[in-house]
Amino acid sequence: MATENPPATAGPPASAASAASAKGATRKGDRIFLGLSRGSGITLLVIMAAIAVFLTWRAALAINADEANFLTSFEWDANANPPRFGIAVLAFGTVVSSVIAMVVAVPIAVGIALFISHYAPRKLATPLGYVIDLLAAVPSIVYGLWGALFLVPHLTGLYTWLDEYFGWTGIFTYEGGAARSLFTVGILLAIMILPIVTNVSREVFRQSPKMQEEAALALGATRWEVIRMSVLPFGRSGVISASMLGLGRALGETMAVATVLSPSFLIKASLLQPGGGTFAQNIAAGFKEAGSMGRDALIASGLVLFVITLLVNGAARLIIARRKEYSGANA
Amino acid sequence: MKLQRTIRLRTAAVGALTVCGALALSACGSDDNSGGSGSDTTKAASKIKCEGEGNLLASGSSAQKNAMDIWTQTYQSACGSTQINYKPTGSGAGIQEFLQGKTAFAGSDSALKPEEVAKSKKVCKSGQGIDLPMVGGPIAVTYHLEGVEDLVLDADTLAKIFDSKITKWNDPAIKKLNPDAKLPGKKIQAFHRSDESGTTDNFTKYLNAAAPSSWKHEPEKAWAGKGGQGADGSSGIATNVKQNDGSIGYAELSYATGNDLDTVKLDTGAKEPVEATADNASKAIADAKVVGQGKDLALELNYKTKSEGAYPIVLVTYEIACDKGNKKESLDAMKSFLTYTASEDGQKALKDKGYAPIPDEIITKVRTTIDGLS
Numbered sequence: 241m242a243t244e245n246p247p248a249t250a251g252p253p254a255s256a257a258s259a260a261s262a263k264g265a266t267r268k269g270d271r272i273f274l275g276l277s278r279g280s281g282i283t284l285l286v287i288m289a290a291i292a293v294f295l296t297w298r299a300a301l302a303i304n305a306d307e308a309n310f311l312t313s314f315e316w317d318a319n320a321n322p323p324r325f326g327i328a329v330l331a332f333g334t335v336v337s338s339v340i341a342m343v344v345a346v347p348i349a350v351g352i353a354l355f356i357s358h359y360a361p362r363k364l365a366t367p368l369g370y371v372i373d374l375l376a377a378v379p380s381i382v383y384g385l386w387g388a389l390f391l392v393p394h395l396t397g398l399y400t401w402l403d404e405y406f407g408w409t410g411i412f413t414y415e416g417g418a419a420r421s422l423f424t425v426g427i428l429l430a431i432m433i434l435p436i437v438t439n440v441s442r443e444v445f446r447q448s449p450k451m452q453e454e455a456a457l458a459l460g461a462t463r464w465e466v467i468r469m470s471v472l473p474f475g476r477s478g479v480i481s482a483s484m485l486g487l488g489r490a491l492g493e494t495m496a497v498a499t500v501l502s503p504s505f506l507i508k509a510s511l512l513q514p515g516g517g518t519f520a521q522n523i524a525a526g527f528k529e530a531g532s533m534g535r536d537a538l539i540a541s542g543l544v545l546f547v548i549t550l551l552v553n554g555a556a557r558l559i560i561a562r563r564k565e566y567s568g569a570n571a
Numbered sequence: 572m573k574l575q576r577t578i579r580l581r582t583a584a585v586g587a588l589t590v591c592g593a594l595a596l597s598a599c600g601s602d603d604n605s606g607g608s609g610s611d612t613t614k615a616a617s618k619i620k621c622e623g624e625g626n627l628l629a630s631g632s633s634a635q636k637n638a639m640d641i642w643t644q645t646y647q648s649a650c651g652s653t654q655i656n657y658k659p660t661g662s663g664a665g666i667q668e669f670l671q672g673k674t675a676f677a678g679s680d681s682a683l684k685p686e687e688v689a690k691s692k693k694v695c696k697s698g699q700g701i702d703l704p705m706v707g708g709p710i711a712v713t714y715h716l717e718g719v720e721d722l723v724l725d726a727d728t729l730a731k732i733f734d735s736k737i738t739k740w741n742d743p744a745i746k747k748l749n750p751d752a753k754l755p756g757k758k759i760q761a762f763h764r765s766d767e768s769g770t771t772d773n774f775t776k777y778l779n780a781a782a783p784s785s786w787k788h789e790p791e792k793a794w795a796g797k798g799g800q801g802a803d804g805s806s807g808i809a810t811n812v813k814q815n816d817g818s819i820g821y822a823e824l825s826y827a828t829g830n831d832l833d834t835v836k837l838d839t840g841a842k843e844p845v846e847a848t849a850d851n852a853s854k855a856i857a858d859a860k861v862v863g864q865g866k867d868l869a870l871e872l873n874y875k876t877k878s879e880g881a882y883p884i885v886l887v888t889y890e891i892a893c894d895k896g897n898k899k900e901s902l903d904a905m906k907s908f909l910t911y912t913a914s915e916d917g918q919k920a921l922k923d924k925g926y927a928p929i930p931d932e933i934i935t936k937v938r939t940t941i942d943g944l945s
Binding site for chain 2: 316317319320388389392393416417418420498499501502503504514524525526527528529530531532534
């Protein structure tokens with residue numbers, strides 16, 4: 241009876257129908273949308289699985305044939321017979337150049353983001369935002385060429401200065417010659433990741449609760465105190481996510497590094513001495529002339545980069561999860 | 572308003588930067604694509620015998636790219652029904668693709684290794700892969716040293732410089748070879764290729780053969796020497812040598828002339844030090860021996876040559892095809908195209924592009940072999 245004449249009946253049947261539609265199983269549009277979004281999710285997983293399986297399979301072939309220690313040896317002779325190669329230098333170079341990039345870029349990016357969101361007059365803030373977007377659109381090979389033709393010759397002064405005042409630390413000794421070291425790579429990478437870190441941080445800072453800011457102002461806080469007490473704690477996890485996005489780009493950057501760095505399979509104590517290498521740069525340099533074993537060895541190094549990126553992202557998630565209580569965005 | 576103008580200006584500046592980048596990129600890909608135009612093309616084209624049609628796929632050595640561009644342009648203006656597609660992927664990748672049966676022939680900076688010949692029997696069915704020397708080129712040693720215009724070096728000093736055993740420009744060994752030059756006490760910055768390359772392979776083959784006591788590393792595509800700085804690609808070497816006073820590097824001749832770099836004259840033991848030119852390279856290739864078995868024409872260069880005017884740091888690049896059992900659909904087109912590239916016109920077309928024609932004695936053998944391909 242009730243089902244034959246729904247409008248007439250009140251109560252239970254109607255609420256049952258709305259419960260069913262809330263599950264998203266009855267309406268056609270709901271079902272299609274559910275299918276689409278679930279499909280997208282599955283596609284992502286399938287792509288990641290396909291990459292991981294491919295990398296692992298090819299890497300296993302190479303690592304089994306490797307005559308040297310894959311994790312600790314300082315050489316790359318993958319096309320020789322028997323092949324000898326290790327990723328120690330690449331892992332060191334990748335991590336060090338990315339860390340330098342983060343140390344340089346993140347404070348500047350946060351500064352720019354705060355300036356745009358809280359200090360700059362609107363007339364200035366909008367165009368400044370555009371300029372930063374523009375920086376993000378420059379292809380990495382152009383950064384590489386700019387780095388090689390402009391940045392490298394202009395860094396010798398800074399290098400000499402660092403050597404004179406901080407040479408005693410051992411990590412800033414410089415013996416002259418073209419400044420094509422991991423430090424230069426770090427600076428170039430910093431410029432490359434600046435826009436992405438700035439843009440995400442700016443959006444997060446913009447969303448900081450106005451009520452809290454105004455409350456702080458009402459209590460007599462200065463602008464810096466407002467930022468310190470309400471904006472920064474609120475935006476912290478956002479800034480961390482932004483930094484991780486930037487770090488991802490820095491870890492995987494290929495062409496710019498290959499153009500600027502003078503690679504070698506040695507770890508130098510001084511960051512200013514040419515040498516070292518990164519995973520992506522080494523793959524770009526070795527891929528074209530590689531034999532089948534050489535290619536598998538490069539893929540094995542790609543797998544390590546994949547794992548490092550995974551670990552870094554995992555660590556970032558942990559930090560964000562721990563700071564959840566501060567953040568409105570993640571609550 | 573003013574601000575927006577600045578933005579527009581900046582946009583323009585970035586745009587200009589991008590354009591410069593694109594220009595620089597295309598510049599390092601090839602130095603001159605305008606070759607073989609005008610009446611030369613038509614004259615040369617009339618002698619080409621067209622056979623076969625369709626797509627002719629090939630890939631490999633990037634050192635051959637400029638030569639292939641010229642040949643392809645001339646050949647296609649005569650034989651419109653054949654499309655030649657040469658991808659400069661690098662020798663290793665080129666051989667790989669050939670062995671997988673994806674291409675009709677491969678271009679390579681070094682001859683097939685025994686294990687690659689064994690693998691080629693699968694693709695060639697009834698035959699095997701053979702090496703056909705087709706283009707030669709001098710590898711110039713370029714340097715940048717203010718105040719020194721004519722620099723003479725020999726194999727032994729070169730080996731020591733690139734292995735960081737000689738580190739100052741006023742080293743006695745260099746002084747002895749250049750008694751009249753005012754050599755400064757600057758540090759030598761030696762640049763080598765950071766990517767794996769046939770140029771490095773051939774350059775270190777020379778050092779290893781001509782100065783065995785000073786260069787003890789095995790010749791390889793990856794740089795094996797000690798110290799120095801690495802740079803990406805021949806254009807990377809040229810850029811860095813140009814930028815740094817006191818530097819030295821090695822690259823194909825076209826990169827040295829294209830960037831206005833000074834090149835080292837080589838003291839080979841001949842009466843006069845030899846300059847890196849296409850002619851002088853041809854003279855050195857004439858001293859080479861054919862060491863390939865049967866139809867294979869792989870060459871062994873005489874790096875110790877003392878012939879007058881022979882410049883021994885040369886790179887010979889090969890086309891690699893099957894002697895028998897080539898793919899039927901592309902056989903005719905390939906034979907016709909390779910016949911042209913090995914012909915007198917084909918070889919002559921390269922001369923002003925920094926390439927060295929293969930000397931008569933060897934190229935005649937190449938022509939006969941191409942004729943017999945099946």
